[in-house]
Amino acid sequence: MSTAKADILARVRGALGPSPVVPEIPRTYRLAGTLVRDAAVVDLFCETVSEYKATVHRVAESALPDKVRAILGEGLRVGVPAGFRDLGLPVIEDRGLSVAELDELDAVVTGSALAIADTGTIVLVSGENSGRRALTLVPDHHVCLVAASSVVPSVPDAIAALGPDAPITLVSGPSATSDIELDRVEGVHGPRRLDVVVFG
Amino acid sequence: MSFQSAAKVTLKDAQLRRNIGKATTLIREKRLRAVAEVPDWEPLRDAGEAIKAHTMATLPEQLEKLEAAVTAAGGVVHWARDGAEANAIVASIAKRVGTDEVIKVKSLATDEIEMNEALEAEGIHALETDLAELIVQLNPEDKQSHILVPAIHRNRAEIRTLFEQTIAQGQSLGNEASAIAEAARLHLRNKFLTVPMAVSGANFGIAETGTIGVVESEGNGRMCLTMPRVLVTLMGIEKVLPAWQDLEVFLQLLPRSSTAERMNPYTSLWTGVRPGDGPQEFHLILLDGGRTNVLADEVGRAALHCIRCSACLNVCPVYERVGGQAYESVYPGPIGAILTPQLNGLGSAPSLPWASSLCGACYEVCPVKIDIPSILIHLRGRVVREEKSRLTPEALAMKGMAAAFSTRRRYEAAQRLAKLGRGPIVKAALPGWTAMRDLPEPPKETFRDWWKREHGEG
Numbered sequence: 052m053s054t055a056k057a058d059i060l061a062r063v064r065g066a067l068g069p070s071p072v073v074p075e076i077p078r079t080y081r082l083a084g085t086l087v088r089d090a091a092v093v094d095l096f097c098e099t100v101s102e103y104k105a106t107v108h109r110v111a112e113s114a115l116p117d118k119v120r121a122i123l124g125e126g127l128r129v130g131v132p133a134g135f136r137d138l139g140l141p142v143i144e145d146r147g148l149s150v151a152e153l154d155e156l157d158a159v160v161t162g163s164a165l166a167i168a169d170t171g172t173i174v175l176v177s178g179e180n181s182g183r184r185a186l187t188l189v190p191d192h193h194v195c196l197v198a199a200s201s202v203v204p205s206v207p208d209a210i211a212a213l214g215p216d217a218p219i220t221l222v223s224g225p226s227a228t229s230d231i232e233l234d235r236v237e238g239v240h241g242p243r244r245l246d247v248v249v250f251g
Numbered sequence: 252m253s254f255q256s257a258a259k260v261t262l263k264d265a266q267l268r269r270n271i272g273k274a275t276t277l278i279r280e281k282r283l284r285a286v287a288e289v290p291d292w293e294p295l296r297d298a299g300e301a302i303k304a305h306t307m308a309t310l311p312e313q314l315e316k317l318e319a320a321v322t323a324a325g326g327v328v329h330w331a332r333d334g335a336e337a338n339a340i341v342a343s344i345a346k347r348v349g350t351d352e353v354i355k356v357k358s359l360a361t362d363e364i365e366m367n368e369a370l371e372a373e374g375i376h377a378l379e380t381d382l383a384e385l386i387v388q389l390n391p392e393d394k395q396s397h398i399l400v401p402a403i404h405r406n407r408a409e410i411r412t413l414f415e416q417t418i419a420q421g422q423s424l425g426n427e428a429s430a431i432a433e434a435a436r437l438h439l440r441n442k443f444l445t446v447p448m449a450v451s452g453a454n455f456g457i458a459e460t461g462t463i464g465v466v467e468s469e470g471n472g473r474m475c476l477t478m479p480r481v482l483v484t485l486m487g488i489e490k491v492l493p494a495w496q497d498l499e500v501f502l503q504l505l506p507r508s509s510t511a512e513r514m515n516p517y518t519s520l521w522t523g524v525r526p527g528d529g530p531q532e533f534h535l536i537l538l539d540g541g542r543t544n545v546l547a548d549e550v551g552r553a554a555l556h557c558i559r560c561s562a563c564l565n566v567c568p569v570y571e572r573v574g575g576q577a578y579e580s581v582y583p584g585p586i587g588a589i590l591t592p593q594l595n596g597l598g599s600a601p602s603l604p605w606a607s608s609l610c611g612a613c614y615e616v617c618p619v620k621i622d623i624p625s626i627l628i629h630l631r632g633r634v635v636r637e638e639k640s641r642l643t644p645e646a647l648a649m650k651g652m653a654a655a656f657s658t659r660r661r662y663e664a665a666q667r668l669a670k671l672g673r674g675p676i677v678k679a680a681l682p683g684w685t686a687m688r689d690l691p692e693p694p695k696e697t698f699r700d701w702w703k704r705e706h707g708e709g
């Protein structure tokens with residue numbers, strides 16, 4: 052054991068004394084599974100996301116490729132995670148793109164693991180659906196697909212469904228800063244444009 | 252400089268007072284709305300408070316679990332007794348990586364141990380990537396004044412001029428906030444994509460899983476946590492949380508209390524190293540840096556529960572008048588008044604526990620229910636008892652009191668508080684407290700009028 056570690060732990064134990072009181076944790080807040088997961092939850096999600104100045108689109112799953120093409124138009128360099136669903140448009144799959152190659156993308160289309168209605172949050176979990184973290188970070192425009200069935204009501208619902216195995220990014224609206232007179236200015240270092248396509 | 256003399260300097264700056272007043276008023280109103288829509292806000296606060304108290308009581312176990320979990324996930328854990336040790340660890344990693352520049356995400360812990368200066372002395376430049384930190388870093392004479400919005404004391408026109416003279420190299424930016432943000436984006440983008448090492452702080456570290464969390468807005472955090480090859484995270488030992496489930500409490504309490512949003516734009520959670528995604532070398536430095544001293548004070552230790560949301564700053568009448576810089580610490584406002592003297596030793600900041608009117612607003616907004624007024628009273632007692640030989644506490648106390656009780660209402664509120672006794676805490680502080688209990692008649696003038704009369708305009 053490093054001596055610094057031994058010293059710090061000894062100091063902590065000394066500070067706490069021989070029998071510190073360990074309080075119970077009251078979890079009387081709304082736990083996972085408390086709220087009903089119905090169609091209203093998806094409506095609420097669309098509403099809360101749009102309040103962050105993200106653009107929300109609601110389509111049937113079959114209309115997904117058309118919608119994505121309509122959002123992106125023609126001639127853009129569009130990145131997607133390797134093996135991503137067919138969008139009917141030319142894409143560049145991320146099979147280990149270099150930083151320079153990521154930087155040349157105009158937009159990226161990915162899926163998401165789940166979404167939180169209460170807070171308008173999209174949850175990206177590193178993997179084949181959401182892509183790796185850099186893919187949804189470097190390009191300036193992120194089109195994120197959210198399955199309606201993946202929308203959960205609350206933050207506890209999301210935490211209960213997630214785990215530590217892969218990196219997680221919670222995204223609530225486009226990159227923003229409130230550092231200049233507390234005005235929320237969209238778009239600093241992350242994607243400045245966020246389109247959320249809720250399907251199904 | 253004591254808080255009272257430092258306050259005298261900042262009180263003179265009318266622009267600074269206007270900037271801070273405008274900002275805190277805005278964010279106070281926003282926070283109220285963000286909290287009002289959560290029906291179980293109070294149960295969440297109760298849980299937050301209990302999780303923190305539970306963590307402190309079991310801290311050795313939690314820290315060992317965290318170390319084991321981070322290590323199992325491919326990270327390296329270091330322990331640092333003080334800032335100098337932590338800075339030396341970061342410098343040695345940078346040297347091994349072979350870089351003379353690191354990118355940084357806003358981190359109060361690194362500010363607290365003056366990491367940037369320490370790295371600079373080793374020939375390593377630490378580049379701040381948060382917009383507000385950048386604003387402060389670009390002006391060598393500036394200092395942070397708020398936990399969350401360090402440049403809260405700067406208005407748009409001032410920031411624009413600063414950027415035009417520095418990163419925009421003389422180019423005119425116009426008055427839109429977005430143009431100012433764009434200048435920062437261009438300035439930093441190349442750094443994010445090329446610098447091989449980043450340093451971050453941490454909002455949480457989950458003992459159960461080894462997961463570290465960083466909550467942010469701009470995306471500079473994601474850039475630093477994702478793009479470089481090597482990531483070093485400095486975390487105070489009090490930031491550990493026992494269980495994964497605890498995230499659901501703090502991810503609700505923190506954003507609504509700090510930026511007054513339902514959720515901040517980005518939260519990153521990662522566990523050790525993930526092959527093919529993000530830094531392939533991850534170091535976690537666990538810092539004591541005076542925290543065990545705070546822990547040793549049974550009453551004062553609740554200051555370690557702080558999740559740095561800054562809600563208490565925004566509601567504090569004293570902070571609103573004097574601004575953050577008067578606290579001469581990286582932790583300003585009510586939390587600074589109880590944390591700084593405990594972290595650095597009471598003798599280092601003996602006047603800070605008087606930098607309050609005890610109006611209780613900080614306690615009401617605190618998402619983890621830290622009873623700041625009671626801790627202030629307790630610390631006043633300790634200062635009087637322990638620092639008597641070195642100071643003239645009565646003089647100090649009376650001076651601070653007079654400054655603090657700016658209006659009759661606040662003074663009376665404080666008296667009520669003292670009378671109610673707030674249970675055992677005030678009683679414990681009484682030996683010291685009685686020395687200053689015979690307070691003068693409540694002043695009928697305002698704090699500013701009093702200040703003017705007492706100290707003159709100059």
Ligand code: SF4
Pocket residue numbers: 508556557558559560561562563564586613616617618619620621
């Ligand atoms: S003391 Fe409470 S209100 Fe103040 S910054 Fe810390 S957590 Fe927030």
